[in-house]
Amino acid sequence: MQHAARRMFPYIALVLGLGAVTYAVSFGTLPPADFTWVNETEIQSVDPQKVTGVPEGRVINCLFEGLYRFHPETLEPMPALAERHTVSDDLKTYTFYLRPGLTWSDGSPLTAEDFRWSWMRFLHPENAAQYAYQLYYVKNAAKYNVGELAAGDSVEVEIDDRPPHPSGREQLFPRGTILRGTLVSITKPPEPELADGLSEEDRADALAQWKQRWSYEVEIDGSSRHFSKSDLDGNQRCRHVLFDYNHVGVRVIDERTLEVTLENPTPYFLQLMAFYPLYSVHRATIEEHGVPLWTKPENIVSSGPFQLQFRRIRDRTRMVKNPRYWNAQSVAFNVIDALAVNSNTTALNLYMNGQADWITDVPGPVIPILQDRADFNSQPMLTTYFYRLCVEKPPLDDIRVRQALNLAIDKRIICEAILRAGQVPARSLVPPGLAGYEPAEGAERNVERAKELLAQAGYPNGRGMPRITILYNTLESHRTIAERIQSEWKKHLGIDVELENQEWGVYLDRVRSLDYHIARAAWVGDYADPNTFLDMFVTGGENNETGWGDPEYDRLIALASTQSDPAERMATLHKAEEILMEELPIIPVYFYVSKNMVRPYVGGFHGNILDRHDIVHMSVDAEEKDRVLEAEGIH
């Protein structure tokens, strides 16, 4: 027996080895796509209401469509699912008229109700959409999303009777029975006493548990009833007590007419209608399959130019043309691929080798080589690179120190010698190029003035200046920039600055808890309006993170959101930015440029400040493509 085993072993090993090799080569090959682009990282989801990223946006803009879609070059919102809209005189009510005969990819009709329902899902607290605040411009939308109530509010109560879901996972939709009424009062047990040393998360958890035991008295059809989210005596158990969605400013007039009422005039509201979180999703599919199963290729029902064919994780998302799209005849591609490639070096290899038609980023060191190529497409972008200064930490609490630090930096050299891709030195937070807005530029570089200011602050030539640190997340270019600034401050102001790099998560933690002196940051505009940059720095704003606040600044930002005359509004925002550039809780360093490479045979690709490029506008000249690839010796 044992000898048999021993004798057989080489053969067994050989068979196993051959079997393994056969297995290893047994994968099907894919037919090539008509258009392939490198979509950076793997997308988190194709559910428009669950994601926030740019790569996700590129795919979702293929699969879904909003009421409007940006013009590829001017970014003007162009009619998409809506054929037109009207605005009331007070600029607070938008009425959208949908195109006739719209259908979903499964053939069911697409109506105004789809938008009403989708926005309800988007805003529902349990859906936990990170972008929910993008819809806060709509009347009462924030109230619905945040779930804070006061006596007298109209409320909707979801009874704890959700049907068990076939997917096996608890689902938000279909919801339980909904009762509507008026909130009379909330009875709260004593608030838990929270120890001082408690972390922010533990604190939030304790408060959440406490809120579970609240009892809501609601008047429904003339009778008073009590509800609670936990089992309390005399209370009916409920899932949610929320502000009544029927009182949120979204109303269906008829199948093709949607009326939206806003809190304040919002000049960029139409732009939001071209922003993917506000697209509509298919209710029946979501209720039937639940999250996340409704996003599987075999289940998903979509409204855009393409349909999902399959997703190979961290490889590609393949989409095919949707024949039911309202404008299907103008869609140039039958099959498209979004590749998930994390390394921009690999992406460039794919591009150079003809495996990708468009890449969105290239490695920094090769930019000077690529810059002269016709297919290198670089455009100023709505993104600012800046340093946050923690104004709570001395010596940065002194405005003169902050100004001195700003005045001593040579931003031009950073752009020209370090970044070298056409980046623009920044003297304002808001990038140039926004229609109607003149950025409020701060002082120009002035080393003498910087020295004076520092001396006035009590640190002549940097003497006695407490040590400060520049914090940045680990990335080569952040380090190079920080080193440059460090050496300039040393040379001109005589101050010693330390550099500290931290991995992304740690860096975020530190900035959030104001545990830094100076921290590198960047902000990408969400929409083409200065407000997307400026409202960040209101006192206590979520993304302020500098400890800075100024009542006049807050007042101007609030004022701007109520002004209906565009020119006046821009002037108000400009004044606010002037304050920011005088006070300098941040030091703007430079404005980003996009770094696309697009094959010349791709049509319909235009540079724009949001760096947004929808595949639906693009096309490929097949003959030209063959000719180009042939000439480069790629088969």
Added chain:
Amino acid sequence: MVLTLWIVFTVAFFLMRAVPGGPFQEDRKLPPEIEANIRAQFNLDAPLHEQYLTHLGRAAQLDFGSSYKLKDFTVNEVIAQGFPISASLGIFALVFAFTLGTAAGIISALRRQSWLDVSFMAMATLGIAVPNFVLASLCIVLFVFTMKLLPAAGWGSLEQIILPALCLGAPFAAYIARLTRTGMLDVLSQDFIKTAYAKGLHPRRVILRHALRGAILPVVSYLGPATAGILTGSLVLERIFALPGMGSHFIDAATQRDYTLAMGMVLVYTLLLYTMNMLVDISYALIDPRVRLD
């Protein structure tokens, strides 16, 4: 083995949570209400020991839950998609390393001190010394851009697997070549080989039948660590060649704080290493004529 997996699980679980930052931390801070909603949805608001028990219970049933960052997929789906790709790559690399390594080793041993031996061993030394990502870059420049023979990256055809498998297997081929050569020289000088020759056996039979069996032993025992090396080596190469295998998932899961996916990956890797080492032990016993099988 269960004990090993449990220990790995526990250590990995608490280490992951000890690292600052969480899966839902984004560049822009969210209003506290929204953040609370998200944390509640993923059960991150429960006390740590409760989370530990829930996850351990599920892992015991081979259910690793949904990925935090790939919201449309469960961890099991990610593994099901990624594993065959890494397995293909690993098998190719290993087969390549083994065949090339042993062949080069045997030839070197038989043609000792010849130019063939010297050049093989020089290449082997180089192969061990050059890290695989450097090799990968050189190969890409050479085969993709200069000779235009192979695609630059991606997954889906046999052409696309050649370069990554080559780069992944090369250092191990080199090491195996050296091991085989040493083993072969060692065995060839022993008495029973001389006896075999004296009995008039054909040299090919002597070498393949008698000498190789002893010479290959160190190689077989090296296959365990080699597999481990190939598994970890593929982390880097999958990134460079944009292969959607386990390595890519592992790196991204770790950097994105995708707790559930990272845990699934850690356990699969543990299981894989454990199994490969066991297989090596078994084959070792079967090959070595000195081991008695009872």
